[in-house]
Amino acid sequence: RYAVLERRADWWRRDWPSTRNTGNFERLRYRFYASRDNAFEAFKKGEIDVFAIYTSRLWMEGTDKTPFHRNWIVKQNVVNCKPVGFQGFAMNMRRFPFDDLRVRKAMAHLLDRHTLNRTLMYNQYFMHRSYYEDLYGPENPCPNPEVKFDIAAAQRLLTEAGWRANPDTGLLEKNGKALAFTFLTRSPSSTKYLQVFDKALKDVGIQMTIDQKDWSAWGKDMDEFNYEMTWAAWGAGLFKDPESMWHSKEATRQSGYNITGFKNAQVDALIEKQKTEFDVEKRHAMCREIDQLICEQSPYIMLWNTKSVRLLYWNKFGTPPTVLGKYDSENVGYWWYDEENVADLAEAQAKDEALPKRRFEVNYNELFRDLRIPPIK
Template sequence: MHGELKYPADFQHFDYVNPQAPKGGRLRESAIGTFDSLNPFIIKGTVAEGSGLIYDTLLSRALDEPFSLYGLLAEQLRVAEDRSWIEFDLRPEARFSDGQPVTAQDVVFTFNLLMEKGSPFFKSYYADIRDISAPSRHTVRFSFSGGLNQELPLIVGEVPILPAHYWQERDFSIPSLEVPVGSGPYRIGRIDPGRTIVYERREDYWGTNLPVNRGRFNFDQRQYDYYRDSTVALEAFKAGEYDFRQENASKIWATGYTGAPFNDGRIRKEEIEHRNPQGVQGFVMNSRRPEFSDPRVREALTYAFDFEWTNHNLFYDAYTRSNSYFSNSDMAASALPTSAELELLEPVRDQVPPEVFTNVYKAPSTDGSGRNRTQMRTALKLLQEAGWELKGGKLVNADGKPFHFEIMLIQKEFERVVSPFVRNLERLGISADIRMVDVSQYINRLRQFDFDMVVYRFAQSSSPGNEQRDYWHSDSAMKPGSRNLIGVRDPAIDFLVDQLIAAPDREQLILRTRALDRVLQWNHFVIPHYHISTWRIAYWNKFAHPANSPTYSLGLDTWWTKP
């Protein structure tokens, strides 16, 4: 993306793999809910975990560099100095799982199919592709428009390539459990619909010995078993029903991983540090709803979430408060804007909150005692400024309508976090109901923006770019299936997103990301939660992994079964 590549053209393998790792064995993981589709590229259906294992891409990412890609399906490439076009030469030996060759026409077909019938995300993410052509059987060329877009030549290389001969005869827009043809290291071996899916390593995989693949994809089988309840899933893990678990709940990590298998070493616990940006998780307010359209209301509600009390009493002080949309990275706006940032922000000065230029955003804090009266008074003052009034213990608007909304959840365990927040809202005269829904309903309601408030995480990479359009740009605000759950429609934010995408180097990328971060922060779109900079994992002690873990990923595909 920026600067020089770490690995030379003749490199043999990535530094974070064991090139001598033995092949064999099975890795079983869990998933919550169910699935009814094997197509991860459309907004309909609930796709099975692990579906990406069956596909290859033009390029493969190095997990120890912020954003660098190396040849996979592509043997070599040529890119314009101004990045206005890129050409890929495909490897002649590349094959789909049915033995058919991967050609340039398959690449052209894939992008046209995704833009026409895929998730709205693709149309937004690849909006600046002007033309895709196939000058020869093994050469594909992308031409770009819309000015400088440093990231676009790279991200077109990350799209899974689909077989035209397979999909031309099928309806791509309909979810299906028919096993598709892929080109990747695994094929789907067994499906128990809604309960289990098993991926089998392909002995005939064409790319096994490529430098980007050496030491990876070592398990003969990758299996995902589905559970309706995460508590049941944990007990199943401890009983040996599956092998590997990544834990996100601090209380469970502190108290749930106990018993004989942990004491005698049959199950191992590890915390592995990483340098991944953590984005922001929080209570996300749907600003399409009139209750959340006023930024003063959104700011007021941030005072009702007592992070310090929650962290100490529920999370064993495991977390750090998130104040940025790019937490745990150098792209977070955590100090006053520099002169270079002010220059970037000047064109939108009259369109953004004045605090963007004068203050450093910090989410409201308390002493952790649970007695946050000062915060409640501040919140009530903001609500009154926005036209709400406390009458008879109920907060009502000018028409006398009470302030009431619903918090939609998918994880029952999160109720213990939400319940204290709801109680604080009650003290402000606001009525909030917790609504638990199943996975399918949750996904469908998010896609249609049919919610008041949800708990959601806007994930970020170490090199943010075109995906920011799908998060915050006005063009995505009303597109069903986009990730602009908030409903952001703001010309200043549109401008900053476009500036970020056009960043010419790493220094400018950091500056422009911070400028965008400030404007998002001071619009109070999210009640920010917390983050952690380690992976908490537990696994049955029959696996091994390289001593040198990748910087920006857990790298589970580099693990292997002990002989």
């Protein structure tokens, strides 16, 4: 399956200085695949021109073949100012046992993220400690503490919450009810991460059942809040809009983004306040305050992310020195079809020769600072 976007010849801004040299393709075709691995195989066969990487396994293991060695396929790690989303294990705060803050905090201490990053992801990621990572920096350091793997801390929190080990089963119980939950997943690839999590849970007496469903069934359950814990990943916008994900009124709206059922009166008030604030820096300050309040409530077991864009593409395109725009992910709006590159690629493949290597590490700010760009006229 695929979708085709065609450029309009009569677009009213086509010749404006601000849009000159953008939108250089007559049409863009987006192909859809049932699995990431199938899409990657199609890319290596030349059925897809551009492929953005979102898994460290493909980035580290999948690019060790002739097309990459010969530079027929370009591999670039682009660091720019793109908005950074977040991912985590979402806990349904509407349901037992995750309606208790102490249980949620204990769960976060039982995920050994650094070991997962080291053993399964080639140390490619930083560990989340914010829902708005790109709102922090040298001038505004993030005050949220990193939640570290700490079984003793988890046990203290669970004891404080009234959970005690059954001497016969070893499982934690409270009022005759075991501390058990179901992890709803839509991806077989999550199993290796959940196995590590499950071992730590068992060590303290918590029982986790994994429920594997397809995307359609998973989506239906999520729309109806029919889950206890799941893996969720979210993108981000340049201007933050926390209302749909964090306002209390969204906690009961089905098919929405507040999947954890998060409710907090202080957060609601700040959301309403920032909606009418036109000073960007003041809005960002409010969003940082919102972020800190959310982190205190632990609606997610926060996972990991990368601040770069990992790109693969067949060496047939022209690109600006920065490859992407300042805030782009895999947007090819500044690229063009380079007939000389196409001819060079065909010749190199026919002769089994290498093409000149392009820069692997691309840092937007460094390159842009060094460019001498004339003003738009």
